[in-house]
Amino acid sequence: MTLFNEVWNGNGKPKEGRQVVKLGSNCxxxxxxxxxxxxxxxxxxxxxxxxxxxxxxxxxxxxxxxxxxxxxxxxxxxxxxxxxxxxxxxxxxxxxxxxxxxxxxxxxxxxxxxxxxxxxxxxxxTPATEAKLVSLNQITLPNSKTIPEKYYKFEQTEEYQALKLKLQQIDELGQGNPFFVPQEGIVKDTTIVNGRELINFATYNYIGMCGHPQVSQAATEAILQYGTSAGASRLISGEKPLHRQLEQEIASFLGTEASILYVGGHATNVSTIGHLLGKNDLVVYDALSHNSILQGCFLSGASLVAFPHNDWEKLAQILAERRHRYEKVLIAIEGVYSTDGDLPNLPKFIEVKQRHHAWLMVDEAHSLGVLGKTGRGIGEHFGVNPQDVEIWMGTLSKSLASCGGYIAGSQALVEYLKYTSPGFVFSVGMSPANAAASLAALKVLQAEPERVTKLQRQSKLFLELAKAKGLNTGMSEDSPVVPIIVGNSLKSIKLSQNLAKRGINVPFMIYPSVPHNQARLRCFITSNHTEEQISYTVNTISEELAKL
The missing domain is CATH 1.10.1200.10 (ACP-like)
Known part of the structure; x- marks a missing residue:
């Protein structure tokens, strides 16, 4: 295990030819x-x-x-x-x-x-000199009585006080706390809240796999055979046959050589980006990237540059100016942007990354099972060669009705991550039930591609009706994510709560999840939604918005 520990903990010798930078040198x-x-x-x-x-x-x-x-x-x-x-x-x-x-x-x-x-x-x-050692008795420590309570009592911290203020503002609307509202039963085109059935546009159960009999049965059988936990890291003794079956099925479905499973979607981006890039590297990411991409960037220690949303030409300009300064360069984009519902021009981004010898990572959390004739995602949507994207990332919690994430790509990439990625090596393996559920969902999707066809049809209907009513749907196109941009945060919260009174469950998004003055409702359309549900919802949103 010594070699493994050196690799994972960074205790091995520096790579030959690699510059060693002193601590504290950030330029x-x-x-x-x-x-x-x-x-x-x-x-x-x-x-x-x-x-x-x-x-x-x-x-x-x-x-x-x-x-x-x-x-x-x-x-x-x-x-x-x-x-x-x-x-x-x-x-x-x-x-x-x-x-x-x-x-x-x-x-x-x-x-x-x-x-x-x-x-x-x-x-x-000036030649570098060794830092002088300072003994503890040379350091003047502050008197503990002079340290404000906000630095050691959590309830007094400025961050917590800021949160309490925002919650107070929401409470003053007089309609209760809109967060952490229990959803009773299986969430699909409808949900149960406090015993009331509501039309549900708050779930990304895009193709109705959550609650599908085959998916539920597969999860049940996995629990009976393997129990409820993998019991250990997969590297040691937590490997189950289901893990490899699902990884092989994902790779085959996407047209890649291999894939690796992580226990969480957010953790997939954080661990992968944070592990593959370092201080001599650069990450160029879309300005509207998901938080998980940003956290992975912070963890990596790489230099970071955001390019304007979906602007591949600006990306090309940035790389033309900066590429030569770095070793590895990663371009991070998403298949469908989860707050705006729009798509990047994937072929153009592939051209840019090839020209500048960079890696391209595509987060398909909201495009797998959604885009393309058979739900294979944005690659199928644009008809690109899957091998032209180095890192395909996706989650299992949306179209695949489970919990977790994956990275798909070359055999070399996946093998390296399986032996060295902290979020994989030092984590328990995915639970048998979750792996079995996603495996079953993927098989149902391949057997019933008409689910994708219906999802795309219903999404288009919702968007067309919303635009006809003069609602601001922002940049949404060709996806089941349709925002209704309101602008004011408290106004968007009140609109969401008023819709609930009329039998519609639609979540709001406010700053910092979206930019200033861009608060909105975010509607997730699914293949289970009916035309009647969609028409009633759009009409009701229009009516309630006019009242505010």
Whole structure:
């Protein structure tokens, strides 16, 4: 196990020819681009940050307070990472994507960057010396009585207090807490809430596999044969025949060489991206990427740059300017974007990644079982060669009626992940019931492709009716995800709650899940929905929205 531990824990020797960077060095010495300022100081950096933050928030620059914390401006994680990426380009040095968390406001960040840039030239011409050891008695520790309670009592933390304030605002609407509402029974085109049956547009049971008799029976039989848990990591003794059968079925269905299962969809992205990329690499991701992609990026330590949503031309420009600075480069996109319901032009993204020798990762959480004539996803939708995408990612919780995620691709990729990916190696194997359920769902899907046909027909009907009513459906196209953009957060919550009173269950999405002033309802259409349900829902949304 020594070799395994060295690989997994990073204790092995550095790869031959790889640069070893000292701890604390978060910038590399490459030239700044032409837009970089001639003289770097705190004032010029502060002015740059004021301009960028005011543009993001769409307010006048004179309203930006340099000593006000970034968190108080409600910058979301995507905006914060994007700002770090733009700073990296402007200053011409590699920067941590978490800068806006490390330095709380414009003053602190500008001072840090100015000092760092000033020391960079000196460091480049001065031989490195070993850091001096400091004994514990040389360190002045603060008196424990001077430490505010918000730093060690969780109920006093600023983050928790901010959450309580938001929940209070929702409670003041007078209709109760809309979160964590129990759904009774199997969720499909209808659901039961507090004993009432509602038309349900809040589930991504897209092709009706959750509750399908064959799927439920397969899960039951797996429990009877293997119990309720894999009992261990698959690497050691948790491997079940069902795991390999499902992995082989997924790979065959998608047209790849192999696949690997993870116990959670979110964890699949986090563990895979976080493991495959490192400090000498770059991840270029869509600005509307899912949180799991962002968390994987943060974990990796790679440089991060977001490109404008679905803009493959801007992506090409970014790579033309930056590709030569890095070793591995990953492009991360989604098959169907889960908040907007639109698709990327996959053939164009493949062209870009081939031109710049990068990896392409496609998150198919909301496109597997949804797109393509037989539900094989966005690859089938566009008729591309599956081998032209290095990393196909998907979840089992949507069209495949279970829980977990997968990565599909080359045999080499999957073998490497199975022996080294922390989210796989150090996790229990997928439960037998979950594996069996997804395996059965995949077989039903292949036997009954008409489910996909009906889903696509009903999705198109919903979108057409919504547009005819003048509802703002944003960028949605060719998918069962249709947003109804309202704008104001509290207004969208109230609309959702009013619809519930009229027998319709539709979830809302508010900041930070969506951008400022883009609060919405998000409707998931399924193959089980009837034309009558769809027509009634669209008409009712239009009526209730007009009342607000």
């Amino acid at each position: 590399l010495s490459f030239s700044a681009n032409n837009s970089s300022p001639g003289a770097i100081n705190a004032a010029t950096i502060s002015a740059w940050l004021i301009d960028k933050v005011s543009n993001i928030l769409e307010i006048e620059p004179n309203l930006i307070e340099t000593d006000k914390d970034f968190v108080d401006y409600d910058l979301d994680s995507v905006e914060a990472v994007n700002l770090s990426g733009e700073l990296e380009t402007w200053l011409g040095c590699r920067l941590s994507p978490t800068l806006l968390w490390d330095y709380p406001n414009i003053d602190a960040l500008a001072n840090y960057l100015a000092e760092y840039k000033a020391s960079q030239a000196t460091d480049a011409s």
